[in-house]
Amino acid sequence: MASGVTDGTTDQGVFGGVDSHADTIHVAVISDNGGHLADAEFTTTAAGYAAAVAFVNAHGHVIAIGVEGTASYGAGFTRAAGAAGLDVVEVNRPDRAERRRIGKSDPIDAYAAARAALSGRASSAPKDDTVAGIRALHNAARSAVKARTAALNQITHILVTAPDTIRAKFGQLKGTKRTDALARLRPAGDPVHIAVLTALKSLAQRVRELTAEHTALTKALDNQVTAHNPGLRAAYGVGPDTAAQLLVTAGGNPERLRTEAAFAALCGAAPVPASSGRTNRHRLSRGGDRAANAALYRIALVRMSSDPRTRDYVTRQTDAGRTKKEIIRLLKRAIAREMFRCLTTTVTVPGIADLRPLRQSKNITLTTAARHFGVWPATISTLERGIRRDDDFANTYRDWLTAA
Structure with missing residues (x-):
């Protein structure tokens, strides 16, 4: 059921806003100067999405549509709007202070999404379906x-x-x-x-x-x-669950995250200033995607326990007087930078398929190889099977097998 009035103009620039739910979506349209034009409710069906797109188009040239929940309840409308050639941007839920000030209803939230698209506060492209x-x-x-x-x-x-x-x-x-x-x-x-x-x-x-x-x-x-993303999966300390969480957080089109700082903020790994008076420090962020933050935390723990470079870094930071919590914050920020590169660029993963056949052709057991390098046999086995990535060790191991 639509409300509001229009001025009969069809060539004016307009912005749309969508408040999405399981069974319905509420769509609002505003002019390019922020004036309310109309709003209406539609069902979450193919026919409802088509009607919603037609409703927005009927009020003028659509510049952008702000949608809450582009990867959840708003996914169906996002796909329909994209197929119709409309520009969709992702809108975060209004903060509590704003909701206390203006109240909450479906039309209010839809108009707020439209204003977010108009102001540029909402500018991120929605996640794609890949x-x-x-x-x-x-x-x-x-x-x-x-x-x-x-x-x-x-x-x-x-x-x-x-x-x-x-x-x-x-x-x-x-x-x-x-x-x-x-x-x-x-x-x-x-x-x-x-x-x-x-x-x-x-x-x-x-x-x-x-x-x-x-x-x-x-x-x-x-x-x-x-x-x-083979490069992401091959990164040290990144297992299937962790890699999946980072891909889900970034979406199949991570270029929507313009900088690695934006990705770090999305994961709650960006340092937050916590200085006062003579104290000058940063603290862990409490915002962002907490599941992605937990994924970075697991990677940090794995590297702190078994990665020599990370262990040396932890030792240096501890000697410098930093607490474990501060060190983990620094590690998560650095890991977020590395994960962003893996997500946004093509990372070539060196082949390891030749290692096991090469070892077997020389009749060298896992135990013999592990004893030579001073590691556990499981370390060699996981390297040969591609479960754990260590390019430097893989090259050294290959050279040793070749010379044996």
């Missing part, structure tokens, strides 16, 4: 982990109050040993024992199924991520 498959696999894998964790917690809680014989038998077991033992149960005894054992067996079987499901999803996710 990472939609990665996003779906990533969400499914994450949900499998959450469900498995919930089942494991339930097993622990049941064992706390279980009859003494059950608690004594299974309470001391840990990890997969306990899960496997419970999954093989044949409930017997009095009704209480049968009920408790049946519940434990069901939960244990659920854990095993979810583990297998997560393994399969992670493998599929790894294949998708590696095919989409």
